Amino acid sequence: MSELNEHITIPKNVASGDDLDYAFLRQKGQEYIEKLSGNIWTDYNEHDPGITVLEMLSYAITDLGARISMPIENILTPSGNTPIKDQFFAATQILPSKPVTEADYRKLFIDIEGVKNCWLKKYEKTVHVDCKNDLLSYDPADFEGLEEQEKKQFIINGLYKIVVDYDERVLEKANDKDEKIEAINQQIISTYHDNRNLCEDLVEVEEVKTHSIQVCASIELDPEVDEEKVHARVLRAIDTYFSPKLWFYTLQQQFEKGYSTDQIFEGPLLEHGFIDPNELENARLRTEIRLSDIVQLIMKIEGVKLIKDISISDCKNPGEDKDVWLVCVDEGKKPVRCDLSAFSYYKGVLPVNVNSKKVKEYIAELEAEEEAKQALAGLDNEIPVPAGEYLETGETTTIQNDFPETYGIGQVGLNSRASVARKAQAKQLKAYLLFFDQIFASYFAHLEKVKELLSVDNNAETTYFTQLVNDIKGFNDLVEDYPENDKLLTKKLLSKLDDSVTRKNQLLDHLLARFAEKFSQYSFLMKELYGNYADQTVVAAKQTFLSEYGEKSEIVDGKKKITNKGISNWRGSAFNYFNQEPENLWDTDNVAGAQKRIARLCGVRDFTRRNLSTSNVEIYNLEDIDGKTVYRWRIRNNEGEAVLSATVNYKAPRFAREEMYQSIVKVVETDPEIIEEAFLNRINDEAEVGNFEIQKAESGKYSFDVINLNADPDSTDRIIARQFLYHDTQDELKQAILDLIHFLRKEFGEEGMYMVEHILLRPDVTGDAGLKDQFMSVCTDNCESCEPIDPYSYRVTVVLPGWTYRFGNMDFRNFMEDLIRRELPAHVLARVCWIGEPKGWVDDDKNDMVQFEEAYKDFLLSKTKSGQKQDETKLNKLIKSLEQLNSIYPAGRLIDCDDEEDSLEGRIILGRTNIGNL
Structure with missing residues (x-):
């Protein structure tokens, strides 16, 4: 057989079990000792103290191995026996x-x-x-x-x-x-x-619509059967054949049918249970009725002996052909048994009268039995998560208490008559063993934290852990300045080892890989844009992405309400425009699933539909002392207070924007911990802290500047921004810096997007009017090119603010455009527009973003109530706005290929620079 056809598998159980084998551990330890000190240590007998220490350490390792080998549900169960399903996505959240x-x-x-x-x-x-x-x-x-x-x-x-x-x-x-x-x-x-x-x-x-079929049959029954019950079953069998009834099944019933978990949960999660996909496929509208099928169904009914005579015919032309074996059903119609159908029953040669009232009672009983079974189908649709038991996997105790009492290091200690030298030796051994105690305590602490590190909602600040060893007699005589709690000890012992950002990125990459997701290209671009802050913002983006990956819901007034449309489950969905309140159409998270997913994959914090032109950024002009128009910028917080401003005048708005975004980067890449540590003691009145420079006015009040440490200290490029607010104390100053960092990291956000579906812009399709004045413009080139002509089918326009820091970077734009086209369904064609300026930077009538937002909002508010019938004025206004969108691009210059300058910044390179897209 070809090697290409061989299955390569990774074994699930790769543990050797050696960590549970005390004899193996002791042997390996002794072999290591022999290699390390064979020239000076030749006595490896059991009475040797070194061998005793080895045996105790081997025993402690088996304890660790035993805890690791516990059922995974016990390891993952938090204290208080909280169900572990709260840490991970349940099958109903992630599979449908x-x-x-x-x-x-x-x-x-x-x-x-x-x-x-x-x-x-x-x-x-x-x-x-x-x-x-x-x-x-x-x-x-x-x-x-x-x-x-x-x-x-x-x-x-x-x-x-x-x-x-x-x-x-x-x-x-x-x-x-x-x-x-x-x-x-x-x-x-x-x-x-x-x-x-x-x-x-x-x-x-x-x-x-229905297509009536006449069924006539003469049936002989067994003598002992109830003819009314048989007739009820015959009618049910024929009606079910004409129009199959679909049944709901429990999760266990689907497993018993042979379906796997992924097959059972494929598609939407239903309230009443699961539908068999094969039964669903077979329950299509019939195109023909076969007499042979009806014969088989009737003969399977208990009590039917033989069919003397049977016929089927089209009720539109009854009795024309008594030998019809097949009746074709009109396309798109459901066959039904018509009133001309007749059934006669015999027991032997004697005809049997059937009580129609009794037949109806039997039919009602059969239907009641079916309804009773269906009521149970929707009760249990969740795969049960194993219930674990919290066994304090992180609990630790010193190995010193397990040594023979003759060593004098346990709780009993040495005899009071022991010499000073003997007591000193005992203390030395205890101090030596404390090193191993602390290592074991760290291992157990990590095992305790596994449940948090592998959780999809992991918000742990650190990735290394340890814990106190505090059950050693005379502990204070061995260690000075031992911290008071586990957190302080972890910081003291492991803070220099724990690059928490890098390690969290690795952990998050592991969890993302389980869902076949990656952020590699995004991470690379963020390093280019944000420098030192890149890793932190990538971690935040990954955490948000993972936490929103599966669907989340809650029960409100007895009904299921979805609180988070999972990034995975809803990736191909559209937003709900039908019969919505205004708050569900604007300033809302009621957006297309692809829009949310794209936003999360590129680190956009706010994916909601809102006014993107309304910005915290303000660029304004004024006249300088020479009477020339110059530009300055400032950033306001959500309360409208200016928290960062320009320090110089700029000749053009683009220069002001460039330095403003440089200032934002300098602020966000400053670690708040640096600020906290710097202000632990009183700092100098003109100190540098991170990318901030402290200023003290003659009045005694404090303020700060944002500085560029890479610039010449004596140049005007060093101070790039300032907060024109003054603070009475250094504590107030510290808090103002921390508030600014928090605002620009967590709250400030100009980014967002609109995804406009062209199918919603169609004129009313239910009438006969031509409506040619309500259509989008097309370019046909006299029917010779511009294919496809259709501007509506599977088309979207993605509108993004082209002025923001990241969206103004051409590398990031290329990444975004590629991401948009990869994440949209394969049959959907996207036009991407990077448009406009924030409100107030230019006149509103010249601002593409302002004009588009107004038209789009008015259109949605009108469409939600009107359905198919569009408001012609609002539709035409939106179409006009869409067709007039102009993408904006950074200013650039064509260059001579022989130019000796090394920098490519601002250059337009023919063949490599995109200046437009579909």
Whole structure:
């Protein structure tokens, strides 16, 4: 067999078990001692103190090995026996996904009470194209005067209608059948929009049409059977064959059918249980009814002896052909048993009368039994997480208390008559063994923290741990300045070893790899942009990404409410625009799943739909002493207070922006711990702390500047920003610096995005009007190029603020554009625009971002109530705004290839510099 076809597997159990083998550990230890000191130590007998120490250490290692070998659920169980599922994603959180395929949507709608079955059908709407004038219309009559070669047409893709087969049992219980159907339809529409795919939309919901089939049969029964019960089962069998009933199953039942966990949880998680995918596939609308199938079904019913005669026919033409073996069903219709159907029963040669009232009672009993079974299907849909027991895996005790008492180092100690030299020897041995005690204490502390380090919500500040060893008699005689708690001890012993940022990155990379995710390219770019602060911001991005990876929900008023649409589960979803309150359309996290995922993958803190033009940054102009217009900048906090400002005038806004963002970088890369440590004691009045320089005014008040340590100390480039606020004490000054760092790291954010689905910009498809004045513009080049002409099907426009620090960097833009196209579904085509200026930098009527935001918000607020019928004015305003978007790019210059300058900053290199995209 070819080696390429051989399966290469990694063994699950790679432990040798040697850590539990005391004899093995002792032997290996003695071999090591012999190699290390064989020339000076020749006595390895059991009475030797060195061998005793070896034996005690070997025993302690077996204790550690035994704890590591405990059931994983015990190791991961926190104190207080909190369930370990709170630390990790449960199967129902991470394995299901939002609906993607037709089968997924069918499952979702069948889960609604009153829906027996349903099907998604493509809603076809033809758009006619005038290639001569680049116009579109639904009505071909609008372009009647054109030559055939000047016309084209296409069908908008991504539009659907839902065909529903209602459950008659539910409708029969309703007081008003039509009202109940309308309520079910509204729930279907609402459910669809809660789970809508990107660039898709629902046009209508309709009831499945029926095709009546006549079934006539003469059946002989066994003498002892109940003919009414047999007839009830015959009718049920035929009706189920015509229109199959889909059943819900428990998790255990699905396992018993042979399905694996990933197969069971594929698609959306349902309220009433699990649907067998094979049964779902077979429950499609029948295209033909076969007499042989009905014969087989009837013969399987207990009590049926033989079928004397049977026939099927189309009820539209009953009795035309008595020898029909197959009836074709009209496309898109459901076959039903018509009133002309007739059944007669015999026992021997004698005919049997069937009590129709009794038959209905039996049918009701059969349906009641089915409903009782279905009620249990949705009760247990979670894979149980093993219940662990908290066994204090981190508890430690000194090995010294296990030595023979003759050593005098245990709790009993030495005899009071022992000599001073003997007591000194005992103390020396205790001090020597304390080194090993502390190592074991550190190992046990790490084992205790595994549950935190491997949690998806890991917010631990450190990655190395140790703990106090405090059950040694006379401990204070051995160690001075031993910390009072585990945290201080960890900091004192391991702080120089613990590069917590690097180690946390490694831990997070391990957890991300389990989901086949990576941040490598993003990490590289952040080092280029943020220098020393890059690792910390990458850690924050990874932690946020992991914590939001799976779906989270809670029960509110007895109903499940999703609190976090998982980055994994909802990656292909669209936002819900249907029948929403204004707060769910603007200043909201009701956005496309791809938008949230892209934001998290590139470290955008705020992915919500909001006004991006409203910024904490202000660039303003003024006249200098020479009467020339110059520019300055300042940053305000969320309370409107200016917390950082320019110190010089700039000739152009772009120079002001560049230095402002340089100042932000200098602030955020300063570690708050450096500030805390510097202010532990009173500092000099003009000290440098990180990237800050302290100033003391003649009034005795303090302020600070942001400095560039790489600049010439005597140049004007050294001080790049200042906070024009003064503080009475150094404590107030320290807090002001820490507040500024926190604000710029955690709260300040100009970044965000809009993802506009073109399918939502279509004119009303339900009417007959042409509506050519409501279409998007197209370029057809006289029907010779610009394919595809269709501007609606599976198209999005991604709008981003092009003025921000990262979004203004061309390398980061290239990364973002590639990321957007990789993360969008493969069939969705994206146009990416980097536009505008913050509000106030230029006049609003010249600001693309301000104009677009206003048009987009008005459009969403109008569309949520109108559904298919668009507000023509608001639609046209948004289309005009979209089509006039202009991407902005950093200023650059063409260069001579023979230029001897080394720097490439600001250069436009032909063939390597992107100045636009689709």
